[in-house]
Amino acid sequence: MVKGWSWLLCNLLLLSTSVYVEVEGNISYKPLPSLREQAQIRDGWLKDRISRIPALLRKHGVDAWLMSQREHAEDTIWWSIKNATDYDAHRRTILLFHTNDSVLEGKPNPIKWVDNTGQAWPELLHILESFNPSRIAINVDQNTAFAGGLHVGEYDAITHALGHRWMQRMVNVPLLGIEYVTTRLDNQLHYYRDMQDIVWMMMEEGFSHRVITPGVTTTEDLSWWFREKMLTLNLSTWNHPRVSVLTEESFPGWTGTEDVIQKGDLLHIDWGITAMGMNTDTQHMAYVLRDGESDVPDSLKQGLKKANRMQDIHLEIMRAGMTGNEVLQKCLAQMKLEGIEGQIYSHPIGDWGHDAGAVIGFTNLPKHVPVLGELTILPSTYYSIELYAYHFIPERNETIRFRIEENSYWDAETERWKFVKGRQENLYVIREPRDSTPLLNVQV
Template sequence: MLNLYNWSWLLLSCNLLLLPTSTWAETDTLYKSLPSLREQARIRDTWLKERLSRIPSLLKKYGVDAWLMSQREHAEDTIWWSIKNATDYDAHRRTVLLFHTNESTLEGKPNPIKWVDNTGQVWPELLQVLEDFDPRRIAINVDQNIAFSGGLHVGEHNVIAKELGQQWIQRMVNVPLLGNEYVTTKLDTQLKYYRDMQDIVWLMMEEGFSHRNILPGVTTTEDLSWWFREKMLILNVTTWNHPRISVLTEESFPGWTGTEDVIQEGDLLHIDWGITAMGMNTDTQHMAYVLRAGETDAPVSLIQGLKKANRMQDIHLETMRAGMTGNEVLEKCLAQMKIEGIEGQIYSHPIGDWGHDAGAVIGFTNLPEHVPVLGELIILPDTYYSIELYAYHFVPERNETIRFRIEENAYWDKDTERWKFVKGRQEKLYLIHKPRETPVLEVQSEFAVSL
């Protein structure tokens, strides 16, 4: 007689036989294999060493002699996450860092000079270093507008003022572009791995938006979102935002949480998401179409809508140059769109250490023509950008004007001194055919219920 345990294994065996061969044999073997976590840590620490070595020249560029950071565990400065070792997480105790220009009495000293302390001993030692070094201008992260330059907590600032005294507080200055440039600047050696991450992202979308995972009339957008989350765990990557999957309609924007719909034939689907690996982040938006019975391609109007958004990408990359402000790029792009009769919106941002990284932004969804402060920053070379936008396009089959929302990551190409897409861009909608068998999502859920 079979008990519940034996029935469970029998059911699992039957379900495995129902799974499409491609799901188990083909798709997983096609994914790029990132280095082991141990090797990733070694690579990341090599990158970190090179990035930190550039700080003395950055200090000189911005006219400061030192850069002081102080933080406590669970209350880290924003910059901490870009200066820590790969195996560090929260800061320990109170962690104080003093970056310097490698000149005068500090030449040959560690850079940064680092204290990890919970006894207060750091302050007399820091005072002695400052007295010996005698820096005239000391940068601290107290900017009110830029997160990457405003990470010094009020409590830590108060302690610094108390322990170091007015003499040194008077020499401390806000230099917002210092942290901004440090975080946003990327290394040539990072690009290979960033491209590998893009390969993973694209293949996940190809697999997710397919008959292997979607059964029209049954599968929901939330089912698919959680499939992406589970798949990321299998591939040993994580994310900085929950995959937001929507059925696109005239009303579905901005889509911060996706929609909660049962996916039907004829739906235009959209995903907005990114993965995190090797200390870097991606951010991508693609679209898919669920074929109706008898269809072999998406309706012409949907194809045209995507092409219009592609043209906006062309305009964006043709316009964007290092040295321009984000608002200058935005203004020129909007002017060219008007000439070509394209209506839409651009809201691009730097990407890298963070999903929304340090640097100049080019529009916001709620600030479509001019962005104060962040839009006035200068676009720097050697950065990654997420080219994020939508084009309005009328779809006669639905009598709706839909936002065709796409997003791709771009890198600075030194040879051409322009930004290029890391992987490419979506120029064709993913087409979801009627499944020939029960999709993986449904087989897994059936097994779970049976147990």
Template structure:
């Protein structure tokens, strides 16, 4: 099995060549905030124009949403203008498939109201249109199709009555597909975001930021947050940095350790800008330069562990076929890993409007072989995914089995019917060399 694994690595390497970018990443300058808003609104208009075809696909005549300020429907965040931060008063939105003059040419119809006048106008609109199937976001299991708050449902029941409420239906895939589908113009900016992520990783996981024996993992977490502010981007989750050992396991809080020579570091973080989110996990190694040991690279045993997790990435992308469910993809991947003698876990997810976006998941940490509901959804095209996973690998000189955790974002290329990395993937460790303590642009601080 070991021979089979390394033969497979050789074949894959010849087919895919090096996927680790050859040149260092450069911080990418995004447009001004004003120009970003203009671009985002263009994307919004393009996306909303697809809703009538989605209504037809799922045999829906009207899609009704009602929300109040601070209690927005989940879908609202993917339909709003860039300069909207909350729904105003009560905002009622009706997407419709009616092309007759009775409903006018506006789609969606929208009311912003705090007097109750919306209800007779909505009833009159429904009367003129007479939809047979009205979609409400009331799904029990899928968040993107479950955004109608209980209070708003009660109000709709009172104001619309049995006639119209009896025509309401639940069709979660319409909301999922709407949120999951990305516009072609978004990719160029998503690539800029991903290169900025890599630039942060290459700087943050270097001797310019980390002073072995002094800097802590928490120091570096806060450095990443400060760097995001400098780049005029935000985040959807706090950067989590850990020193990897057999006992430690990167969780939602990372670890709080002094970083020392010989440590394996891990980060899980994402940035947010222009309504897009990234999610990346990389590893770094702190070179040993004391006690007559002068390392210039990570030990070969660590490189073997990364090659193993890289192979798992290949397996996921080879099997992640559009139309298959996440559970079908997971099953095939686990079978292939077993044949190749690889132990590990896959927990990949869609990404885009949200860090954990709409669509099918391929495994969960606590559900490694089958995920109810979300794992049964189909893999959709024209979307982005985070290929998130880890491989177990035994490090003999440490007498430890380490989880080699990696995560990279991919996008779907329709012409090739395949997935491509947005920037590339990590195939070699970020190296911290204590002999080059230059501390360029950063002074270790105590953020406690």
């Protein structure tokens, strides 16, 4: 019998590099590359992304893009243009991206100065006089973080160093930074899928009898279990995992709840991991079986199904070229036709958990979002499809918000967004501890 299990396991492992095996209660995670390998991969992506900036400048009608930042006071864009092994800008770091390959032949793009003596300013001035750009983008937008990261002190330093003549040529071009940050590369998707696999596997383990003992384990215990587990997998995060017991009142749940998990509880997590310069954002739900129950109550299944239908509507309507508000209003109209009550608050995701680009609703702005909702949705981006559906649970006499979130990518062939891994269509079930019989659970 042992020989038979070994033969089956070996053959299953050969089917795919994305195989996970659970034997005797232990879950095996597929690891990401080593940190050293990740740095090499990320720097390759960075080289590709930066090489596209001159064309992006031309698209937005500017000749150059000037950034200046100091250590611990970086421009928001810095985090998307730095090398994988850089953690801060050194001294004062000045970057000049340009479109002129003739006058500046032989010079790198961007031209970079790292300086704490002031010598960089006359050199920058000399470059500008040689190049003579008519429009220079600087990141001074008042409404968008990805286009407004130039610190006031650095703006004053630039003004003092370059003078009125050059400051008249400085322009605010919000879409420049937004488009650079939010555009994803095709070869990032493979690793983003691997990250999603890890996220789902962590939730399968966390929402199980291995971690949760009803009547003992608290939602805070579970939140910190996820934080500790990330460290063992060489991951970090951009937000603390928020675990809640869902009730009629538990929303928006920015900090989770502080409950002892009991049998019959409907649990929810909102969290993300950070790896390889990318971020995830996921919301899933779980149910703790009551004594005598062998399955999730139908009313809870129907609530999740309703939220799944909202996801369908969202992806069917969402298209590049639409504004976030246009997508939102069309989704709400279709939900009304189908008798679904709920809310959508989706956002781009990638370099940041809440990334650059058009948002589709906010929790406090359910029908129209000024500025960010009026941005045009760009292709080649990742979006976090985040929403909830109201559903009445008769046995609880409560209307619960079924809150789910999945990450999606732009599929160029179909010109639609598709889920990176899939979506939650069944609640995790937390059962009584099983016996010690070896368990084989394979996902391919």
